[in-house]
Amino acid sequence: MSTTTTRGVAQPAPAKVSKTRPRRGLRGNPTLNFWLFTGPFLFGLAIFVFVPIGWSVWLSFFDARYTVTPSHFTGFENYKQILTNSEFPDSLLTFTVFAAFIVPTTWALSLGLALLVNRLRFMRAFFRSVFFLPTAVSYVAAALIWKMSIFSGVRFGLANTVLGWFGVDNIAYLSNPSPPWYWLVIVSLRLWIQSGFYMILFLAALQNIPAELYEAAAIDGAKPGWQTFRHITLPQLRATSTAVILLLLVAAYQAFDEFFNIVGQKATWAQTPLMELYKTALGTSQDYGAGSAGAVILSLLICLVTLLQGKFMGFGRGEDK
């Protein structure tokens, strides 16, 4: 027989809500809660995303010049026009090549920076901030600095001033497409402004890798450095890498700001798909039908590339698969 007694010992308070009685009010109505919290966002999404997408698809089948409420149905005429009588297909090709270069380059640079910062024993926060800060700079502001201060074609430009010390003549980086120095300007800007953001993603992923894995690998005889990186670190970063590559791919096809401000619209080179659509729909042509057709094509292409990338790289799979 137990000698213990419960007298004088505080008992847990009984639950205020009876199991048999449903909760009332906000806490008791999950459907209401769902709409309360997601409703405003769904409403915004519908108004600012789905309606414009639907409207754009609708416009793409109409002759919509100087109006977004057209009446003349033209079928696939706008698709034919944008694919055969515009620079849009060339821009898609150019930016597939651009993506093929910039995606792995940015991936490698941001991963390298993350590894570097992760190994630092002091001033890690400082260097993390230094590499991340360019992300906060506006593409437009950065493009103007690159164009007017660093890569200006006259003798006052920083790059030309430095070259001048070595007796090299002024280079017109942007107006002259041969040799294509404009890629140097654009790629350097894009790497500078983008790498910090992806470095942060990789840094977070690196810090999530359990230290036990490295200890176990060391016990098993793995050499630190390349061997550990290849067989432990890289596989553990697979999910992050997949996400980074996906984001970089989409960003490459959606490039606009720096190209618009560096190369401009009055060129037949380095015109991004979005710039071509801007010229067609929102520029002086005001052809919303053809522009919408191009937007539909570009959206489908981005979806296709994303799905293919997911198929090859296993988007959504965990590190353990």
Add this chain to the structure above:
Amino acid sequence: MSALSNNNWSRRSIFRAAAGMAAAGTLAACGSNNGRGGGSGSGEQLTQYFHAYGEAGTEQAIKRYAAAYKKANVSTNWITGNNFESALFAALLTSKAPDVFEFHPQLQMVKSGQVADLSDIIDPVKDDFNPADIKSHTVDGKIYGVRMIDDPQFFYYRKSMLEKAKVDVPTTLEELVEAAAKLTTNKVKGVFLGNDFTAIQNVLIFSAGAETIDANNKIGYHTDGVVEGLTQLRKLFTSGNVLLDAPTDFWDPSSLNQGLCAIQWGGMWSMPAMQKALGDDLGIFPFPKIGSSGKQSVYNGGWSMFVNAKGKNVDAAKEYVKWLWIDQKKYQEDWATSYGFHIPPRTSIAASATKLKSGLPAEGVKLFTDYGHFDNISYDQTMQTAFAEVLASSVRKNGNPEAALDTCDKKVNVELKKLFG
């Protein structure tokens, strides 16, 4: 516990803060740069769109004129940057569309019903306008815009530099290419045609003896003369004697004023700033002729005032346009001659504009009179963009001029078909 919960945030303090923010927002809305012209007028509220002119004082002038109008409260949207067209066209599709805006005559805007017929306000003074300006704004006998200023564009040059290099003023494109070579030093380039050459795309056509669109609304630019012009421009582009990637474009006088080039393409609006910087060391000449059938040319740019036909206050907007750009001759002369130099499209105002009567401004007026070419209302923005791509492909990118023109023809013909069937 979050840091926030440590604060003494009461319901009352939150309301107080919200009220403060609302008041601050209201005050901000009454602040300096809300686009209002400061008009003291009552009744209708009108909005006008202007692109940002580079000459100091222009924005204040436009707002001053608007403020003087008493029959409506006119607010001014002064659009900076290089996307005035985009901002204007996007706005015209919305309920925030301007009632009045400046732009260039465009047939597509007339056909799509975007601009109102202004014949009734212009007809009484039609004979006082430059006939070419009236023609370039007329469709089927109706006039769709009031010309505010004519902007002749020609070459400016440093007299001392040409004298030192023993170079005569070029009268043919070949001579210009040769002059650029002689004028180029390790610090100065021979000539500046704008950073992308599109500033000269229309005058190139005219100087080759061609037209953009002919009288039958067919392509007029695809001629042997234009091909020859493109070929010579390519030679100039690759010679290293042309200024490229300048910090500012042709519309700004800085390239000539700062000694980056000896000859610069520009507009008459830059003349006061150039005279101030260079004094008498400044001359002007028209774009040289191209080929045997070419002729020297001056391109006449300029801006016109239009009324949004789909606006809510069309009648009030027309009344305002009539008041400012037809009745107020003092403002028109002030607008044309007090900042940059422009030629007033009204004959009576041009005749009385003393600043344009002597010296270099008078020479500019004479070039405009002798060699001026006006916009064709049928040659729309899409066609101009297509021809800009010809310059990009064949001059800046070593493409075949004939092939580039063929590509341009396809796009222009699609456009002509849309406009004329």
